[in-house]
Amino acid sequence: MTEVVTEPNVPQQAERRLTIEGLCKTYGSGSNAKTVLDGLTFDVNAGEFVCIVGPSGAGKTTLLKCLSGLLPPTSGRACLDGEAITGPPEKLALVFQEYTRSLMPWLTVEKNITLPLRNKGVSKRERGERTREALEAVSLADSRRHYPWQLSGGMQQRVAIARALAYQPEVLVMDEPFASVDAQTRFELEDLAQRVRAQFGVTVVFVTHDIDEAVYLADRVVVLGSSPCRVREIIPVNLAAPRDQVRTKADPAFTELRSRVFELIRKG
Amino acid sequence: MAITVTRDRMAPVATRWTGSGVAVGSTAVVACLLAWELAARGPLADAPFPTVVEIVRSLLGLLATGAFWSSLGQTLTTALMGLALAIGAGVVLGVLLGSVEFAYRSTRLIIEILKPIPPIVIMPLVILLLGPSAEMGVVLVLYGCVWPILIQTVAGVRDADPVLIDTARSFGFGTAQRAVQIVLPGAAAFIVTGVRIAGSAAFVIAVVSELVGGAPGIGHELFVTQNAGLYSEMYALVAVMGGVGLGFNTALHAFEKWMLHWHPSVRGEVTA
Numbered sequence: 243m244t245e246v247v248t249e250p251n252v253p254q255q256a257e258r259r260l261t262i263e264g265l266c267k268t269y270g271s272g273s274n275a276k277t278v279l280d281g282l283t284f285d286v287n288a289g290e291f292v293c294i295v296g297p298s299g300a301g302k303t304t305l306l307k308c309l310s311g312l313l314p315p316t317s318g319r320a321c322l323d324g325e326a327i328t329g330p331p332e333k334l335a336l337v338f339q340e341y342t343r344s345l346m347p348w349l350t351v352e353k354n355i356t357l358p359l360r361n362k363g364v365s366k367r368e369r370g371e372r373t374r375e376a377l378e379a380v381s382l383a384d385s386r387r388h389y390p391w392q393l394s395g396g397m398q399q400r401v402a403i404a405r406a407l408a409y410q411p412e413v414l415v416m417d418e419p420f421a422s423v424d425a426q427t428r429f430e431l432e433d434l435a436q437r438v439r440a441q442f443g444v445t446v447v448f449v450t451h452d453i454d455e456a457v458y459l460a461d462r463v464v465v466l467g468s469s470p471c472r473v474r475e476i477i478p479v480n481l482a483a484p485r486d487q488v489r490t491k492a493d494p495a496f497t498e499l500r501s502r503v504f505e506l507i508r509k510g
Numbered sequence: 511m512a513i514t515v516t517r518d519r520m521a522p523v524a525t526r527w528t529g530s531g532v533a534v535g536s537t538a539v540v541a542c543l544l545a546w547e548l549a550a551r552g553p554l555a556d557a558p559f560p561t562v563v564e565i566v567r568s569l570l571g572l573l574a575t576g577a578f579w580s581s582l583g584q585t586l587t588t589a590l591m592g593l594a595l596a597i598g599a600g601v602v603l604g605v606l607l608g609s610v611e612f613a614y615r616s617t618r619l620i621i622e623i624l625k626p627i628p629p630i631v632i633m634p635l636v637i638l639l640l641g642p643s644a645e646m647g648v649v650l651v652l653y654g655c656v657w658p659i660l661i662q663t664v665a666g667v668r669d670a671d672p673v674l675i676d677t678a679r680s681f682g683f684g685t686a687q688r689a690v691q692i693v694l695p696g697a698a699a700f701i702v703t704g705v706r707i708a709g710s711a712a713f714v715i716a717v718v719s720e721l722v723g724g725a726p727g728i729g730h731e732l733f734v735t736q737n738a739g740l741y742s743e744m745y746a747l748v749a750v751m752g753g754v755g756l757g758f759n760t761a762l763h764a765f766e767k768w769m770l771h772w773h774p775s776v777r778g779e780v781t782a
């Protein structure tokens with residue numbers, strides 16, 4: 243990113259990690275064609291925590307798949323550090339919405355985490371260190387020899403997060419990661435997401451359909467409208483950090499922000 | 511987080527043979543042997559139908575000869591080699607056919623046609639090519655065993671979870687890494703079932719290739735004793751085959767459980 247200085251007409255490039263420009267995605271073709279994403283444009287800065295909210299079926303998962311190089315866009319592009327994303331980038335890790343299905347049931351928690359590292363050529367010693375660190379970050383150090391199916395849903399989700407952390411991405415993309423856990427676990431996981439971001443300094447793109455969660459976690463909230471999906475508004479969240487489940491949520495500014503997001507989503 | 515977790519890899523599983531099951535089973539076996547003994551001494555005394563005692567004596571005699579052990583070894587080698595080749599061929603081909611849509615479509619009909627042809631039907635052709643040899647037996651076992659493994663592998667590969675595949679792709683796994691580390695273990699439940707079905711046929715086909723096709727082995731011994739009218743030896747051999755077949759199946763079951771200790775069908779309770 244040192245060469246950015248030589249491009250004076252794009253002075254902000256240095257901070258921009260992800261740029262999404264006129265991204266369109268159409269599933270199928272001919273009479274079955276269904277346009278899901280219709281010209282999305284927004285940026286994510288380095289170290290920023292961006293939440294994406296939108297109604298169910300809007301195209302949030304589709305957007306993340308394009309961002310993470312799993313799905314080619316129909317037109318427009320997504321760039322990571324100025325380079326168009328054409329395949330899964332090494333700097334990016336994705337935590338799937340269906341986390342139970344994204345863990346390998348035949349491998350222990352530890353092996354689930356080390357497999358991507360092994361394929362990447364990380365040395366055995368470093369694999370062990372990273373795994374320990376990641377499992378400690380999600381407070382699962384005691385479960386490393388267990389199989390995913392021996393753990394509760396919330397614990398499995400934390401394994402998926404630990405695997406992404408151990409991969410040491412610069413960008414962490416999460417798709418409704420806390421959608422199917424109880425409220426208490428959810429709060430714990432939200433605070434975990436905050437800690438992780440502070441501890442590892444990653445850029446986070448976080449999809450959720452929970453407005454409170456979005457406002458609580460984000461530096462900016464991208465509100466999407468549906469059919470077809472467009473960016474409705476981008477709302478900066480200037481709440482004090484670190485955030486606190488009780489104090490932040492009692493802040494009048496928080497209430498005002500969540501009402502605004504709610505209004506935007508309700509308008510459809 | 512006070513969640514207790516089963517530490518055992520192999521949580522207690524409903525076994526096929528419970529204690530009382532074994533007791534009932536063995537009683538039935540003893541009853542059958544008794545009935546045989548009575549029949550052989552009474553109404554069937556004149557038929558070529560030796561008593562159990564005579565058969566056991568022949569069996570003990572057989573077990574003491576080196577020739578018996580070498581022909582049994584020969585048959586087991588034929589069965590296991592054929593099965594191993596069938597697993598290799600079936601799994602490799604299955605992964606290819608299962609992951610390449612065009613290959614799957616173009617071969618489906620051929621497989622459907624070849625699958626029901628019993629190995630004994632192609633025996634004359636194989637004998638013509640290889641003679642009444644051990645290789646002939648191996649080829650027949652391979653032919654008889656490859657279909658269930660191939661078909662199960664294809665089904666398992668096509669059943670692979672797209673979320674798991676996408677997960678692997680997002681972590682930069684290459685095609686070969688995905689095939690070996692994700693698709694294959696994911697299809698393991700299907701494949702192992704195929705291996706179990708194939709395995710129980712392997713020994714039978716090996717024996718038939720010797721009995722009918724003349725390949726060396728315990729099946730050939732059976733043919734010889736039958737022709738020579740050595741009936742108690744013949745039945746002793748049959749008893750040996752029954753025992754070996756049972757051992758084969760037990761081993762296959764143990765193999766299945768060991769391979770699939772993580773799978774919902776084998777592991778104990780399912781935690782959501």
Ligand SMILES: Nc1ncnc2c1ncn2[C@@H]1O[C@H](COP(=O)(O)OP(=O)(O)OP(=O)(O)O)[C@@H](O)[C@H]1O
Pocket residue numbers: 269270276278296297298299300301302303304305339451
């Ligand atoms: N592979 C596909 N082929 C065709 N249509 C698809 C495909 N995947 C998704 N869609 C459609 O695209 C639309 C957006 O799906 P997507 O999964 O991106 O929504 P989402 O915003 O993630 O929803 P949710 O909040 O329920 O997870 C849906 O209407 C869906 O039916």
Ligand SMILES: [Mg+2]
Pocket residue numbers: 302303304339417418
């Ligand atoms: Mg989704």
